Amino acid sequence: MRFDLVDLNLFTHIAEASSVTRGAERCHLSLPAASTRIKNLEEQIGVKLLSRSSQGVKVTPAGETLLAHARRVLRQIEQLSGDLQEFASGIKGHIRVFANTTAMSEFLPGVLRTYLVNHPNVTVDIRERLSPDVVRAVQEGMVDIGIAAGVMHTEGLEVMPYRVDRLVLATALSHPLAQKKRVRYADTLEYDFVGLPEESAIHNFLKRAAADLQRTLHWRIQVSNFETAGRMIEANVGIGVLPESTARRHAQTMALSIVQLQDDWAERNLQICVADLAALPAFARKLVDLLVEDGMRGPA
Numbered sequence: 001m002r003f004d005l006v007d008l009n010l011f012t013h014i015a016e017a018s019s020v021t022r023g024a025e026r027c028h029l030s031l032p033a034a035s036t037r038i039k040n041l042e043e044q045i046g047v048k049l050l051s052r053s054s055q056g057v058k059v060t061p062a063g064e065t066l067l068a069h070a071r072r073v074l075r076q077i078e079q080l081s082g083d084l085q086e087f088a089s090g091i092k093g094h095i096r097v098f099a100n101t102t103a104m105s106e107f108l109p110g111v112l113r114t115y116l117v118n119h120p121n122v123t124v125d126i127r128e129r130l131s132p133d134v135v136r137a138v139q140e141g142m143v144d145i146g147i148a149a150g151v152m153h154t155e156g157l158e159v160m161p162y163r164v165d166r167l168v169l170a171t172a173l174s175h176p177l178a179q180k181k182r183v184r185y186a187d188t189l190e191y192d193f194v195g196l197p198e199e200s201a202i203h204n205f206l207k208r209a210a211a212d213l214q215r216t217l218h219w220r221i222q223v224s225n226f227e228t229a230g231r232m233i234e235a236n237v238g239i240g241v242l243p244e245s246t247a248r249r250h251a252q253t254m255a256l257s258i259v260q261l262q263d264d265w266a267e268r269n270l271q272i273c274v275a276d277l278a279a280l281p282a283f284a285r286k287l288v289d290l291l292v293e294d295g296m297r298g299p300a
Helices: 005-017 020-026 031-045 061-085 101-118 131-139 201-212 226-234 244-251 282-297
Strands: 050-053 056-059 093-099 122-128 145-149 158-172 193-195 219-222 240-243 256-261 267-274
Touching (some): 093 131, 101 145, 101 282, 131 145, 131 267, 193 201, 267 282
Antiparallel strands (some): 145 267, 158 240
């Protein structure tokens, strides 16, 4: 039984997008060509790999097995390309990273700036996700590197410490909570909040934390970034939960009060997660090394 790398790559993209059309687009194939390739692959193996419906496609149990192996094969090809890059020019590398909100906004920009300057032939695809989704993506081979916070089930992964992720409450100076030194998250939920977009990891994290208390979080306004959130909080539109480094940076130019959250989840250890460090391409291992060094240095 022989497998074509184009077919494996196509099948992986289709499975991840739950769509033959989007999978074909990601592989720069026409829809008829992609459909023919998947049909031929199913006939060669002798089982159905995808079940189709009006909502899209779903991977069958046999397809899940193929998907797991395809991801491993494609990672090994990526590693081969990366290792050969040390000896040849013109070969481009690609690294996929998932990270939580604080890592994305506070810690990674400086690390990636240094890395990309020193590795001009490497591109990095970085996306914000909730920590459980970050770990799951690394375990399933969807990404090369994950940065997650809190107590996670990281069985089968190599985990390295990174940074401390502390969340704090930010309020206007005139807000009733502004003079408190510490407050429980439950006691903040009677007030209106300024939040980030629904697709942001921190938005979903705070929503889940409220649900765990059987409470509802009331969003007065949702904005696109931390700076705008700080401006809205300063204007007493609502209160907000922000990474401490973000809150303290904005408090230098905005009239904000920073209140510590008493909840255990407010302080979390960020961890770097990879499936197999030795199996990563050389250029990806160098990014992991840079992250570990950054974590050891700590705050600037």
